[in-house]
Amino acid sequence: MSDEVSCAGRNSFRQAWCRVKTRPTAGRDTTLVALFAVLTLLSACGNIEPWVKPYERQALADPIMSFDPNPVSSAYTDHVFEAREGARGALGGSGGGCGCN
């Protein structure tokens, strides 16, 4: 199978795989599997393609799409609700953040 893999090209995973594959040491299959897993995980983090491109976010950037367009008003409104209801917390709508600073 290793003969079928070309070591040419700029793909970092393929080059690393080739380097490992050509090393004459015991247990290299285990190393290979581990490297494969790590690189797969890393490439998963780095290569996620945004399915909504930056140039496609015109609507999302419209002020009417803001969860919290008027912070001074939403803070007051939340205050009114929490003063008269037993429930509290998890009211932050803008970015899921702290709601506190």
Added chain:
Amino acid sequence: MRFAHFSALLLAIGLPLTASAGVLPEDRADLLGHRYEGGGVTIQGPSLLIRKTLAEKYSFSANYYMDYVTSASIDVQVSGASQYKEERTQYSLGFDYLRGKTTYSLGYTHSKENDYLAKTLSFGISQDLFGDLTTISMGFSKGDDTVMRRDTVGGGIDPTFKEDVDRWSYRVGVSQILTKSLVTSLNLEVITDEGYLNNPYRSFRYIDPDNNNQYKLATEKYPHTHTSNAVGLSARYFLPYRAAIEGGYRFYTDTWGVGGNTYNLGYVHPLKILPLTLEASVRYYEQKHADFYADLFPRIDFQNFMGRDKELSAFNSKTFRVGASYDFAKSGWKFIKKGSLNFYYDLMQFEYDDFRDARRTDLIAGTEPLYAFDANVFQLFVSIWF
């Protein structure tokens, strides 16, 4: 403090958070006038919020907020007290630091009433991920409150009464762009309180052992710890003709047995012929009562904890909102980049399932009609971007 408790809210509110981890809030000033009237209570006052960015990576904010309270609520009337007036002043300072796609936030809030002092320190961090489609946030707050009590005669502070409350809040949130027109937000918050959680002025009522048709009053007894969990999910969708619709749901539960559900639905519509944006929303909230809540206890020593706070009873509330925002100086004017004048009106309707109108002393205790009231909430504010 009296018949409204504000301090716990400081953990959850105060200055609002940044909209996105990789972008600092705009330079902006908001001056708001607010008024709440309902259930014999009128609360009004101003709120001023200013944000300013420096060097494109530091953002400072300051908020000044006041409540002027005039209250003759049902709690006040049942206790036999007369109408009272008080003030609450709140200052908040915030600082954001943007580094790459990460925003670090630090905040401090100080609230003072003549019988209640609350100080809250907050820290938060948020990070944009996956091509800025995802924003994750975490936050922590620590609050230290001091509870005092005024004498019923004379109104001075009782020197023999001074209690503390410690509060902790932990928050996690995710904001996610799902499509070109849809964004969602998921928030989880855990709040823990420890200390004197009673309202020192409020009483529970129990059947008069000498006359079973009447009731007597005694000071409430609350647990000294309280932990709550809330998770909220919101979504906002852009409609093709430039309008937005928003929906949200929040689930709440706590160690006192209170459980609640909140639903809201809103619509925003900018007009094309005028620089005017109209909006409307409806919100429904329901909760079940706390384990130690009862409208009327059988006797004064019925159980170890006893309370009659209507905010801990079983009830529902409906809120209907209409609002309008008028944009001005859209092309700038002197140092102003743009501005808006905004007005919101909320009609809130509360219906209690197990909180009776104990003012009706002409009726047998426990047979009074269930309590209900409406409240009107007005907000008028001007915003300028600079």
